[in-house]
Amino acid sequence: MLRADEYSRYSRHLLLENMDEHRQQALKHATVAIFGVGGLGHQVGAALIGAGIGNLLLIDDDNVELSNLPRQWLFDEASIGMAKVEAAKQRLQVLHSECRIKTFKTRVIDNQLSKHLLTCSIIIDCTDNVEGRLSINRFCYQYDLPLITAAASGFVSTVMPIKPGEPHGCYACLSASVSHHTNCTDMGIYSPVVAMAGQFQAMLALNYLTDIAPVQWGQLHRFDADTLTLRTFNVGRDPACHVCRDTHGN
């Protein structure tokens, strides 16, 4: 049962078609890991804690820099030099004091972090590099954890929900389809584009956790702010992929 203050707090979501108390409770009991507390991770963290997620893991080894402030709105000038995970936790905890937030200042999935990740309902990949994404993708396939990965550079963002066990391709399959990914240091980043991608990730996570709307696993959504187009593509399995092929046969 939700408390009276929870009914009030989440009343606008509870009014939605398909949303109900049980689904709101599901969010309260869920644990979500956010890898990367940059432009994407800020949006995901704020959206999920606002929606009532009960447990968050924040994972990032960076410290806050001045160049983060235009799009990483949980930070302010006083945060510069702090560990991103701690600065973000402080601000998120102000937004929702009941959420249990654990922080990990690392970019390596070691035994300690693994143990916590295995308690998660879903993993959200908000990292800023291909190597990190490949490592998270591999971990999710190894332990059968759903994953929502996203990226943004310049005027373009992509979001892809991935579910091990489904017949679609994984992030490694997608990554193998190009030899070079452009990144923020090549092309800069248009702040609204990364914010939209992070909110898109949060929406897919909420869809999955509440079953309020479907998630089309294995589809890549690509938004281009230059042409104002959103295109969706199926990601098939790469026959040479050693992640989704080796962990799920075929």
Added chain:
Amino acid sequence: MYVETPMEINCNGNPMMLPGQATLVDVVREYNSNLDTLAVAVNHTIIPRSDWANYQLTEQDNVDIFTLVAGG
């Protein structure tokens, strides 16, 4: 003598004429010489790079060529 019939496909929303036996690599080269940065979808499905050379296109295929990004 066998004469190859050209075909028309749609590439990023624009019509493109190709030789009848064209593969995906031919389209990507026509579009941009820097293959490294590009991903390709045919009829809304991304095609693994390793399949491009053998992927035979057919009349009226919809090809999308685009970049993938990595920042966050």
